[in-house]
Amino acid sequence: MRLLDRNPRLSGLLVGLAVLALAGARAQAQPEISSTEPGSIVVYPKVIADGTRDTIISLTNTTNMMAYVHCEATNGLGTCSNSPDPANQIYYCNSDEECLDVVDPEGATLENVGPCEIPCPSTDFDVVLTAHQPTFWRVTTGRVQDPALASGNMCTSIGNQQFCPGFFLAPVDNQGAGGNVPGMSGFRGELRCFQVDQTGALIAGNALKGEAFIEALGVDGTGVGLLSGYNSVNIQGGEAPSGNVANLDGVEYARCPAALTFNHLAPGSADPISDADVEVEFSFAPCTFSPTFATVVRVSFNTWDEMEIAQSGGDQRACWANYRGSLTGGMIARTTDFLRSSAAPGQTGNCTAGSAVGFGCTSDSNCGKGGICFDNECVAGDSTGMVCSSAANCGVGGVCGPPSGILGVAEHFYTDELSIPGTSADLAHQLGIRTINDVMSFTGGF
């Protein structure tokens, strides 16, 4: 060290070499995940169309080439399986806890009504964007393909479909589906769109960006027009992706973040400006995606308040996680008004294949997709999407894949004495890059 201290040229040279090495690493053109640079896969981690709010999805081609896009929408909304009157009143849920204290049609409180069944259906469709073309659709109605609807200042709704001015192409795919972006109702989940070529194979065009605007419908005459908006998460492509399997390995596509961090107000606090009551909701989409199984989203939370007091906890949900701050088991209890939370993917694995038949169970949901629990034993269902530490945990033919990375958004709700909830949404900041690869796959295409 003394030599370095005495010889600035040598120390400069060494620093230079170190930087050279760093520059060399950067020169590999590492793809990144960004909310402000275009990408080849765009993810909207929170999309709502549940009868109280609806979402406008905007999607833009930032290049001067045509962009072909294949989208997969996953509904993470479940229903309480033992709802007292499922034909007339559906009890939506994201977890078993939300099925507690359901009120029956006579007004009596029914405890332990669950479990919350979340089948995680996914819907796919295709969109074509011309050079630099912006487009959008409303999630509940979707948008009907019309290559040349005349100019205008508003969309036209016919039934549950919407036609809007502009050049809009949502072609019929090679399986005969399409012709529009399908409408989705009873939907709380996530949307991801892949840039592909004319054959439906993945390409790293890095042309896509977007935003989501969640708008209150004014149910009961209050709150109409209240907006939460956020930028899409754009996953950049790197070298030669192909087919319909996207490897988020830092080469084909950017790796997902090692952890996320949110700046947010404390649930239960008062907004420092409007004095409205604050509630916070965190939504997470898994980085790993397949239309054939539901990826379990496992999240490990750490929260710091302004006094540096930390709290931690963890939880898991099927295919899409949505936590209200007050439902996180004290993870984000109020200590000071301004908080910072980090959320990291859980460490346990994810069954990507296998049968749950023969497993012990206490409810159908213990038996995975299509599960039936009879006499404390699974008689039907597969274990995909279940937690595992080895293939044996996944039953016959089981495969235990790695835990999935996560992408997320936080949404604030501000409720004043008139019970009109103002809202705002913020994407998570990223902390580091995962060392584990995620994989996204899809079927269909052009």
Place this chain on the structure above:
Amino acid sequence: MFTEWKLAYVASALSLVVAGVTPVSAAPDHDNPAGILIYPKIVVDTAAGIDTRLHLSNTSSLPQMAHCFYVNANSHCTNTGGVCSSFADCQDTTTGTFGACVPGWIETNFDIFLTSNQPIGWVASEGLAGDELPCRATFLNPNPCAGLGSNNGTRIPPISETPFIGELKCIQADSVTRLPLTCAGETCRNDLTGNAGITDIDTTDVASYPAAGLRSVLNNGDNDLIVGGETAEYEPCADVLVMDFVYDGAIDPIGSLQASSELTLVPCTQDFRGQTTPPVTAQFLVYNEFEQRLSTSRRVDCLLDTPISRIDTSQPQNSIFSVNVGGTIMGQARIRGIGGGLTGVALLALATDYTDDETRLGWSSYALDTVVETSVADTISLP
């Protein structure tokens, strides 16, 4: 005369050039902790019930310090000294004469000391100081919080006047020199994240956005911060900002309300030492859903905050950002800064009459996407 450090710094910079790479090519991002945070839009108007909540976090397990600058971009009347947006606001009621409305640019700087992992927040109109600081060390209680450090030395002033439109910029700095520490590559500190929420008290709705971050990649510790270019100390500002927008006056496809948007742009080059900022011309290419292209340009002196349909005209219905002209609901604007880089934020509002703020029902803001093509250097000069 070269000091030892300067030699080392030059060697480091040369090594980047020899490597044959643009030193940094990533655009300012809103996704990762950074060494410079830019909050492009701070709005306070107590008469209209609007204020801004600010949130700044240290993601490091070590205490950190941020040297921050409020930029007051209000215009003022030459006769009354009042805040104005046009000469019509400058009538002297005693004489009946009008003064001129002159653009202004006034900075106020202050320090924020953050303990490890600490989030801190304040309201722009109120500031944060004294007993309100969450971790205030005293002689009897030198470690008031759970981890390392305290907030002593922090005094966040309230914004200087209301109504207020301006910007906040925070630079991670050494607690003694108030300048960034010398560093190279991974030794550079990038620990700050931030968010702002513009609150409408009447609707309780909040338009929140993440602060834009510029990550430090190399630093010689002086008070000229080079943003982008061949000898970049920070990642560059964007050459092109991409804004998706709903045309002003378009009918929202969900609630059938009228949509309008605001755009805020801030030049990346700023001279806090000389209290000047060179003008940048923002060139707009606007595409509608038919891929039809229109263009305009507008000078950005120190901060541009405007309804989009007033960027190119005083008659919004004739603007290229008006649905009357655009002909579709959604558009894309590519904004190129000529003479320097730009950062900014967009805001979408829904109202029963988009020309009347009083009828606004909700709003939301979002970040502009960034494209870096040539990595032009900007400079932030600190006092």
